[in-house]
Amino acid sequence: MRRLIQFLIVLTVSASVAFAAAKLPTWYNLPETTTPAPQSDIFEYIDVAVLAAAMALAAYLALKRRSRRGLLALTIFSLLYFGFWRGGCVCPVGSIQNVTLGLFDSGYVVPATVIAFFALPLLFTLFFGRVFCAAVCPLGAIQDVVLVKPLKVPTWLAHALGLGPYVYLGLAVLMAATGSAFIICRLDPFVGFFRLVPLGKWGQAIIQDGSWPGWDLGGRFNLLALGACVLLVSAFIGRVYCRFVCPYGALLRIMSRFSRWRVSITPDECIQCRLCEDACPFGAINKPTRRKNVSRSEGKGRLAALILLLPVMVAVGGWLGGRVSPALSGRNPTIRLAQRIRDEDAGKVKGTTDAAEVFRESRRPVVELYEEASGIRREFLLGGRLLGAFIALVVMLKMIRFSIRRRRDDYEADRADCLACGRCFAHCPREQARLKRIREGK
Amino acid sequence: MKKRRGISTTGVIIAVVITVATAAAVVVILRFDPTGKGGSGLGEQFVYDSEQYRKTDPNLIHYKELKPIETGLKVARGIAVGPDDAVYVAGDRKIVAFDRDGKSIAEIALGDPPQCLAVEADGTIYTGMIDHVEVYSKGGRRIAKWPSVGDDAIITSIALSDSDVFVADSGNSVVLHYDKAGRLVNRIGQVDKERGIPGLLVRKPCIDVAVENGKVLWVTNPGRWRVESYSFDGAPKRHWGRQSQEIEGFCGCCNPTCIAVLPRLRQAQSSHGWLITGEKGLPRVKICDETGCLRSVVAGPEAFAKGTVGLDLTVDSRGRVLVLDPVAKAVRVFVKKDD
C-alpha cells in the first residue's frame, strides 16, 4: 500500500513538473478555477409537474367548477411561478422551435422536460380546450392581469390579424428547422419583465447560500420597451399577443377545434337572452345564426368556387414563398457570412467584420462556405415555398369556413378563439340561477 | 360595432395610446440587433487594441513574398533546408520535402509526431520527437533512434554542425549537446552564476537553436526576451534583446520563438552574425545584426493571421527566408526586394 502511495506521489509530481517553467514555491497551493453548478435538474421536473397540475386545475375550474375567481387566482400563481420564478424559459411557446430543430437536426437533442413543455398543453387542449391559455401560460397571464378596458376589435380586422399566429408559426418553424434562429425567443415581449424581477434566482441564492444576490439582474432595454408597448396595448385590446401573434396559440387553436370537452357559457341551456353577447373581452362569443338571410344556393356557389380556387391559391402562395425565401435566408448566420465574404472579395464593402475575420483565419476554403450556404439557400427555397403554401392554405380554409353556413341556435364560445378564461359565466342568468344568486324561472 | 355613440375623450386617448404603443413596438423590433451586427457597443476603454503594433513601417520591410509552398500537413511543426536548397517540413507523423522550386520530392512516414528537424549536407535528417531524436538517411530509412531524454522533455529544436548535434529541450530549459553518434557531450544554457548564465526561461515550449558558421551556438531565451550565443563547450559569449511591443524589441511574455542565422552572402559581407528572429503574439519576422540592432523586417504582423503561434523559420543558400506558417500550413517564401 505504501509503495502504491509513493508511486502515485512520484507520478503526480513528475506530471506537474512537465511544463512548469515557473516553479512555484512548494507552500503555494494552486487555486482551483471555480465552476458553480447550474440549477439542478430536479427543478425542471418540478416545473413539468407544476405545469401538468396547473392545467388539470385550470380544466377543473373552467369546465367543472366554472369559477372565474379560481381561474384568476391560478393566473396570478402562474404568472409568479412560470413567469417570475422560472424566468420564463423554456416556455411551451418557445419549445416549438426546440421540437422543430430536434425533428430536423438529428444532432440536436431536446431535453425530455422541454418535450413535455411542448406536448402537455397541446394534449390538454385536445381534451379540455385552451385551459393552458386560460390560467397557466405566463405570457397570457401577464396580459390578462393588465386588461382594464377591453375594446371590441372589428370582426374583419380580428380575422385579418388572426392570420398573424399562423404566419409567425410558419416563420418560426422555418427558422428553427434550418437552424437559423429561434425568433420566438428573440422577440418574446415579456421575458424581459420576468427577468427584471427574477424571483427564481433570488430564491435559489437565498436557499443555496443564504445570501441576497442583490438587484443587479435586469432585462435589456429593447426587450423591456417591446414588452411595455405590448402590455399597453393589451390593456385595451385583451390578450393582443395571444390572439394576433402567439404561434403556439395557432397550434392550440387547431387542437381546440377538435377538443373533447370545452367551456360553455351557460351551465345548462341557452335561453337566448343575449346577456352574454358582449361578455367576452376577446370577441370569442358567436351569435346564433339568423336563418332568413342565407340564400343557400348563393352560399353553395361560393363554396364551390373557393374549393376550386384552393389548389390555385396554394400554388400561388408557394410560388410567392419561394420568391421571398432569399430575404428570409438572410437571417441565417452562414448565409450572412457567405454574403459578407463575397461582398468583401468583390470589393463591395469596406473593411471586415469579426465573423469574416474569424472565417478567413480558419483557412477554410471559401468554396466550402459557399457550398454550405447554397445548400441552406435550397432549404430556404423549399421551406419558403412550403411556408407560402401553408399561409395560402390557412387563408383559404378561413374563407371556406366563412362560406359554410353552420346553423347555430345558441350563444356559444368559439372553439378556437375561446381562451377559457371564464369571464362570460357570470353574465349568464342560468349561471346565476345555478349559483342560486337569482331565483329560477322568469 | 354597435357601440359607436359619438366619440368620447377616453376613446380618443385609448386610440392614441394604442397607436403610439404599436408604432413604438414596430420601431423597437426594427431596431433589434440580435445578430451582433452593431458590435458590442462597449466603450473604448474596454477594447483591447494592439492594432497599432500590427502595422509595420513599410520602409523597414526589405523583403517581398513569393508564392508559398503548400505542405498539405494538418499540423506543421518544423522546417529545415537540406542539400540543393531542398525544403524539409516536419508535421503530422511525417516529413515532407520539396525541391527549391516547391515541387514535392519526398515523404517520410514517422512513428511519432515530429516537433522539429535538421538536415545535414549529405541529406541525413535529424528529427526531434517530444522526448527523443531519430535519424533518417536521405532515402528515408531510419538509421538510429536515440534514447529518450526523459519524461519531462519537450524537444523543440535541433541544430547541426560538422560533428555536433544540439537539441533544445524546452521541458527542462536546456540545450543538449550530442555528438553525431548520439552520445551526450554537454548541457548548455543551465543556470551558472559563475559563468554569468541566468538560465533559459520558457513559458510555452519554444526554445530554438541555430549554429553560426559551424562554431557558435545561438539559443533563444524567450522568457528573458533575448538570444544568447555560446561556444560549443557551453561558455556564454554574447546576448542581446529586450522586451518591447515596438518592432525593435521582442514582444509579449516570451519571445523570440525561433531563430536562424543569416548566411554570409556575397553581396553582404558585413552580415556576419546576423540573425533572423520570429515572434508570436505579434507574429513577425525580422533581421537583427550582431548587436541586436534591427536591420530589416522580413514580414510584419500584417502578413500573418492574428494569433499565429509556432512559426518556424530557416534560410537557404540563396538567402531566401523560409517561414513555416502553422496557420496557413504552408512555407512562406520571402526574398530581398532588390533580388
Place this chain on the structure above:
Amino acid sequence: MSEQKEQPDLTRRDFIRSGVRGALLAGVGAATGGLLARSRSGDTVWQIDPEKCIACGNCATYCVLKPSAVKCVHAFGLCEYCEKCFGYFDLDAPDVETGAENQLCPTGAIKRRLVREPQYEYKIDEQLCIGCGKCVAGCGQFGMGALFLQVRHDLCINCNECAIAAACPADAFRRVPADKPYLLKKKQ
C-alpha cells in the same frame, strides 16, 4: 358538454371531430415519442468554447442579464505568474506597478498578489468583472492564454436561445450537458 341536442348533423360532426382528434393525438404522440426516444434526461446549458472565442466584447453586452452571466475565469495551471502580465497590465503600461493607470481591466476586476519574487498570482473578482474579454485578448495574444471567458452558471438563466450565442461572431457558444457545464482550458 352541452351538445346533447340529438340532431343527425351534430352527431356526424362529432364523429368527424373525434376522428380528427384521434389523428392529432397520434401526430403529437408520434412527434414527441420520436424525440423522447433520442432525448436525454438531463438538461443542457450554454457554454463558450474558449478555443473559438475571440474575446470580441459581445459577451458583456448581449447577455439578457446585466451585468452579463459571462465572466473571465483563470486557469491557474496554465498561468506563468509573470511579473509583467499581459492580462493585467495595459499593453502600453510604462512599468509594472499596480497603479490603476497601468491596469488593463477597465473595472479593476483583476487582483494581483505577490507569491514570491518575481511570481505574481492573478485572481478575478467576479463581482466586478463584466465579461468584456479585454484581459482575455491580452493574455491570449501575448501570454499563456490562461484567462478566458465562461458562462457562469450561478448567474446564467439558461435562455432557450442564448442571446450572446446569436450574436457571437466566432460561433463559440454551444450547448453542453448540464452535468459538465464548463469548457475549461487545460494544458495541451
